[in-house]
Amino acid sequence: MGSGHLGGEALRRVRAFGPASIGNVAAGFDVLGAAIRPLTGAPWGDWVEVGGAEVSSFVCEGPFAHRLPLAPEDNLALKACGAFQRILGSSLPPLALRLHKGLPVGSGLGSSSATVVAALKALNAFLDNPFREDQLLEAAGEAEGHGCGAAHLDNVAPALLGGLRLVDATGRAHALPFPEALRFVVVSPRLELTTREARRAMPPEVSMGLAVAHAQNLAGLVHALHAGDGELRRACLRDLLAEPHRAPLVAGFREVQAAAIEAGAEGCTFSGAGPAMFAVATADAAQAVGASMVSAWANAGVGAAFRCCELDHQGARIEENA
Amino acid sequence: MGSGHLGGEALRRVRAFGPASIGNVAAGFDVLGAAIRPLTGAPWGDWVEVGGAEVSSFVCEGPFAHRLPLAPEDNLALKACGAFQRILGSSLPPLALRLHKGLPVGSGLGSSSATVVAALKALNAFLDNPFREDQLLEAAGEAEGHGCGAAHLDNVAPALLGGLRLVDATGRAHALPFPEALRFVVVSPRLELTTREARRAMPPEVSMGLAVAHAQNLAGLVHALHAGDGELRRACLRDLLAEPHRAPLVAGFREVQAAAIEAGAEGCTFSGAGPAMFAVATADAAQAVGASMVSAWANAGVGAAFRCCELDHQGARIEENA
Numbered sequence: 240m241g242s243g244h245l246g247g248e249a250l251r252r253v254r255a256f257g258p259a260s261i262g263n264v265a266a267g268f269d270v271l272g273a274a275i276r277p278l279t280g281a282p283w284g285d286w287v288e289v290g291g292a293e294v295s296s297f298v299c300e301g302p303f304a305h306r307l308p309l310a311p312e313d314n315l316a317l318k319a320c321g322a323f324q325r326i327l328g329s330s331l332p333p334l335a336l337r338l339h340k341g342l343p344v345g346s347g348l349g350s351s352s353a354t355v356v357a358a359l360k361a362l363n364a365f366l367d368n369p370f371r372e373d374q375l376l377e378a379a380g381e382a383e384g385h386g387c388g389a390a391h392l393d394n395v396a397p398a399l400l401g402g403l404r405l406v407d408a409t410g411r412a413h414a415l416p417f418p419e420a421l422r423f424v425v426v427s428p429r430l431e432l433t434t435r436e437a438r439r440a441m442p443p444e445v446s447m448g449l450a451v452a453h454a455q456n457l458a459g460l461v462h463a464l465h466a467g468d469g470e471l472r473r474a475c476l477r478d479l480l481a482e483p484h485r486a487p488l489v490a491g492f493r494e495v496q497a498a499a500i501e502a503g504a505e506g507c508t509f510s511g512a513g514p515a516m517f518a519v520a521t522a523d524a525a526q527a528v529g530a531s532m533v534s535a536w537a538n539a540g541v542g543a544a545f546r547c548c549e550l551d552h553q554g555a556r557i558e559e560n561a
Numbered sequence: 562m563g564s565g566h567l568g569g570e571a572l573r574r575v576r577a578f579g580p581a582s583i584g585n586v587a588a589g590f591d592v593l594g595a596a597i598r599p600l601t602g603a604p605w606g607d608w609v610e611v612g613g614a615e616v617s618s619f620v621c622e623g624p625f626a627h628r629l630p631l632a633p634e635d636n637l638a639l640k641a642c643g644a645f646q647r648i649l650g651s652s653l654p655p656l657a658l659r660l661h662k663g664l665p666v667g668s669g670l671g672s673s674s675a676t677v678v679a680a681l682k683a684l685n686a687f688l689d690n691p692f693r694e695d696q697l698l699e700a701a702g703e704a705e706g707h708g709c710g711a712a713h714l715d716n717v718a719p720a721l722l723g724g725l726r727l728v729d730a731t732g733r734a735h736a737l738p739f740p741e742a743l744r745f746v747v748v749s750p751r752l753e754l755t756t757r758e759a760r761r762a763m764p765p766e767v768s769m770g771l772a773v774a775h776a777q778n779l780a781g782l783v784h785a786l787h788a789g790d791g792e793l794r795r796a797c798l799r800d801l802l803a804e805p806h807r808a809p810l811v812a813g814f815r816e817v818q819a820a821a822i823e824a825g826a827e828g829c830t831f832s833g834a835g836p837a838m839f840a841v842a843t844a845d846a847a848q849a850v851g852a853s854m855v856s857a858w859a860n861a862g863v864g865a866a867f868r869c870c871e872l873d874h875q876g877a878r879i880e881e882n883a
Binding site for chain 1: 588589590591592593727728729730731733735737763764765766767768769771772773774775776777778779780781782783784787788790793796797802
């Protein structure tokens, strides 16, 4: 058990993984998110390794490293360290930080959150866990806020804590039950849409009737999940608030959504701010749903790939602590 | 077992009771309602008696009968019969109808709904139950729609079915769990506020941020009730959507609300469209909460009375069938 605080153990290394996540889960614009784990193939997420050092350093690697901001201080792994330090109230020791960027940037898969939670989880373990989970979540929200203009915890909360999470007004993130038999089919088209662009498409005001209907729909989904009411769940797996404004930004969206439903999905909309989309489907239907969505993207002239995922109940985790 | 359909048994009588209810329960504007039952003293609600007759008749009695529309065809008991007949698809026999109006009109206690559900329940029993509960709820929504300009089921659903009910977009009403130890303290000031007036105070649009916060709050309340999370429940027992616009219509509201919270209530806002208010409090605190609220009304120069209620799990019920 070393004391990383003092930076005296240059050889100590901790590596953490932050999973992909779906923000804005259907009815839950800005407040409902899901950490996801592909059922087959390589893990989906980012890794951050923290090691002791004489002089601080930062390395960025992996398939999407070239898409990150060039200035290291703009990197979310370092912003996470800054937030950690601020809440800790004392300086961090010199650190050798290495980010392996496994998630595409601007994809709707919670790329920012994966980096942030992997960095915080690694840092906390490296420093012998000075923070509880709620403090890590606070730090994560602070670090992510820089990325999209405001702190929306619907990606960082599940990426950090795992599961399907409803974020409350005080920043607590509550785990909702979710049927084990259901899959999240995630389809990534070769398109880009920044969160900033997607946010700009949202109108500043909505009708009172829509506000009531949106709340009814989200509350209905939460009730359906607790009560195991499949009929209500299927009815409520939709986004009344953001989707109508964001769908026009992505040519092909409606066709892909229709293909998913046609193939048996319970619901289908953007993952986070898009352009990735997710469908909720039974294990039996998941492959067909994914194939139909990819085929609909092809018809729209857009290449796409799908992965069948389950909920990642674990969230960010230490993979190596040596 | 008589066949009321044929109107041949002039002596047969069925009497049903429809309980008081709280609409717009805190976070649940337009979609969340609670049927309530005072713990002591006289029942709170309306009664409708249906009997066979050679010629149809309608009698209205009770302490608040004089406040009802003079034209019988405007009475909600008769509108309920009309909705029943429309959904049944055949004419009703001649009926002797008697409404005992036990709830004050325009009070925020679900007076319209109590009449409607009592009439429907009595009528259904009198006709040997041609309708299931969902059909009765459909008829109730139709009958109530005449009273407030649109069908909002948050009063009729609990008044008919009992309990705390979340109404979904298709008009199904889902029972939510609610701690047995909690009371609804209902305070009725000597003021009037029509539902129409209270609705007019609502703006046609709200900010996107408020729409998100309102949905988060309602979903949080639903989760808290299922998960037994008292801290979250207390945080979510508030109305972000309607209260800010309706409070200014009722001088004294803020002071009474503050008095309830000060006396230990978990939350306090309008019952339905007001002016009645309800507070949620533990059985231990309920009396003190009620007394504090009445005292705050007195300070505002308004007479008021309170009753401590529990959830009425039963809803509308047959009291006599002979």
